[in-house]
Amino acid sequence: MDLILVPGFWLDASSWERVTPVIEEAGHRVHPVTLPGLESVTADRAGIGLLEHIDAVVRLVDTFDEGTPLVLVGHSGGGAVAHGVADARPDRIHRVVYVDAGPLAGGSAVNDGLPIVDGEIPLPDWSEFDDADLVDLDEGLREEFRARAIPEPVGAAYDPITLTDDRRYDVPITVIACEFPSAALVEWIAAGSPFTAELAKVKHVDYVDLPTGHWPQFTKPVQLGQAIVAALSS
Template identity: 50%
Template sequence: MNIILIPGFWLTGGSWAPVTQALEAAGHTVHPLTLPGKGPGEDQAGVGLRTHIEAVIALVDSIDGDVAVVGHSGGGAVAYGVVDARPDRVARVVYVDSGPLADGGVINDELEVSGATLPLPVRSGFGEPELVDMTEEVWKRLEAIAVPEPAGVATEKQQLSDERRYDVPAVVITSTMPEPLLRQFMEGGHPYVAELARARAVRIVELPTGHWPQLTKPAELAAAVVDAVTD
């Protein structure tokens, strides 16, 4: 299986390194992405959510055979945009502590903006569930690999048009929210999970840790992804 790994905010393709190695060892062809505006010296002006979606679509179009897209955090919105654009090419979508963003929604328009960029917030800017297993050593590693996120990715509205996206099987690897609570939100019609509730096949896998399992529990995350893309 071709597996496209989409990083969340402030992260590049290199953040997936331990997971990438494990997926390759399991026999998959892995594509860890550094999205536009997040490479060294790249201009972030004009880079938005759609820019990132189109970059992943271009990769999907260049690949022969089945593709699974994996999105972490804000990368889940990117993954879902790709599912909507290529529902006939994506065999599976995997959300890592994330989920699908509905049409007209934005990822997060409350983050502090500096020019055209969003710098990584200080540690105290995150909630306690997000910081589980985030030791000082792991946090320093996150700070070391973090790059500013283009502000437009957080604030540009999602654009969806093809309801065949609901036919693409979805797996949610949830780290900061227990499955029963997530199911409760889905059954109760909570807008945060409205798109997830409409998917025809959803599997939820708990991986209890903080919001960055690729840093805090990479081996467990890799095993969960392998399981998620295996029929």
């Protein structure tokens, strides 16, 4: 299969580099993306929002032959992008794999509480994150992450997502749960939590637990690759 890998905030296509060999060894083709405004620290991020990120991946989807089974893999904020693409092209997407993420409900923003500095969102200080985010992210990995981090366009975090096609609920998904167990997601769905309202509407959902922090592509890349490959045979 062909997998389009969408990174989360502050990351570009290279953030998947320790995950992709596992997927390729299983016989699949990977297409990690760098979203608009994330090309470099000095890139122009003015006017780039969530829709521009979604549209960029939609354009990539449209380059494949219609018979090609495409899988979207979205990490963190990249999950919102993947969900937007599934809404725009529900007939083209074979499955969406959410990595410590989930489908974002219409009218919601990914995270409109992140601090804006000089018109963009740099990677915050580690103290701004929850302890669960940082599990297994040791000092060496934190230094590596910060060295490669690229400021996020404000709109990617603050813009509400617009969804129009209910066929998105027909696209099977896999949620790879890292920070908290999938059992918690099931409990929140049963309780009618707004956090899982969109997830509750998806007709075919598989869960995989990969206990670690919010960045498994750094902390457990091999296990993440294996989990993604396993999801493809669901």
